[in-house]
Amino acid sequence: MGTDELPSGTRMGRVRLRVNDVDEQVEFYRRVVGVPTVDRGDGRATLRAGEETLLELIEDPEAPDRPRSAAGLFHVAIRVPDRDALADALARVRAEWTLSGAADHDASEALYLTDPEGNGIELYCDRPREEWPRVEDGRVDIGTAPLDMDSLAGGDADAALPRGTDVGHVHLEVSTLAPSRSFYVDALGFDVSGTFDDGAAFLAAGDYHHHLALNTWNGRTEPVSEHRGLVGFDVVVPDAEAMAATRRRLEGHSVAVERRGDHLRIEDPDGIGVRVTTG
Template sequence: MTFHSGKATYVETVSLNIKDLNRSLEFYTKTIGFSVLKQDETYAELTADGDNVLLILNQVDKERTHPRSAGLYHFALLLPERADLALMTMHLASKRIPLGSADHHVSEALYLDDPDGNGIEIYIDRAPEHWIWNNGQVHMVTEQLNAEDLLKDRPDPADFKGLPKDTVMGHVHLHVSELQKTDEFYIEGLGFEVILNFGGQALFMGSEKYHHHIAANIWNGLGAAASEKGSIGLDYFTVVYPTAEAMNLAADRLSALGFTANKEAGYISTQDPSGNHIRMQTQNRHN
């Protein structure tokens, strides 16, 4: 997946704050299909391939700050093949999981929530040569998913054995308080480009002409307050750079714009104008 390796800058890991680790592990292993890589009483690292951490779960005591605060809209797991999405659909249906779905032209997607109300997208991309571009912006829509075509081979939910090992964190979609400073942070600072400006309501941002590695919307209202640190919801997500030089240049740009960029052990920590926490790292995937 060239949009999530090589020269690309992309999201690799999402860390969530959740209320009950055992409940969340049951959901994320049995329903979504992750494997546990590391675990203690209040913390777990989840993987699809046995090496790379895609999701971190932290048990916390604080409830969600407010249902309409800034924070996570959804994180999105990108499956390798359309047949994987079909099997996932049948598996989730067999468990009677409430599902939404959509055809975005560039992709086909399922939507659901975890036990704490954290949004999840599970999707596959259409081949990039079939994406439509208008004046440098990708054509994305929200239309009805053709479930009949997706499920035409009648996959058996009993065949579901977990997430395919080539599953990656495709993107993260955020609620933010406004878009102007958000654009400045992610574009001028982190170094993404605007792939689609959706009517002044949402920005879809990516690298290497991917339809989006990060999206940000104002659907929770202008001025939406930041989530309280340590409350249920998004803890942080990682942005992965192809080289240390690219990461350090991004950190310098953030500092010049007045944003924080603090060097920690193995990463640089920052937060966007809406209080969403980010860890900047370099590529370390096991191939």
């Protein structure tokens, strides 16, 4: 790893959402998504699977709906450790909610749904890395095909998300692709792992298919504000050395960096908060 990129041990951490009704949202994430552990306090709810924090819900009953023109979350992708857990997820959604989509992405298999306040969710599992298709330069070739739903039949709708579940990636709707891509690649240090025409980019640290995705498919033109939806997300680097290198790189690209306790706080070009922490 050079100092101009994030190390391969980098992963995604918790995603923070502003919500109107934290009780309703907690019930959804327990019942439909299968989050087993919820910690409450100070108008917030922290949703965990094992020791891994997936989401932090911040209650603001007065927050307006996200404008159709505003940047923000396309979906948060919760990764389960195996197909059995994905089959359980499918059974829960079919029993309690409505599935909005499903896809075979070659490197992974995914289910899609939307929570009661309009936040997109992907529930997915990865195929073994040796099965991931690659293009000539070695990057992962992410495709989209119908998911074999019959092979996921028979899951347990009462099963919760197991240990080993985490946030695999975050997919953002951005207002303009080029400055966002420059921020996350040149300044923060992700690598471009794939592109989709001119309207999207897939980014990763190390050899993962993607930790972050950016798209302009829905024509968002404004930054985030104090509306419902995405507040920010965590990028978790492996150690203090990687944290220091990240800070130097950000400052070298004239990104305003705020040190808060054990993490760095920055904002992307659309005002989405990013915390860089270790773990």
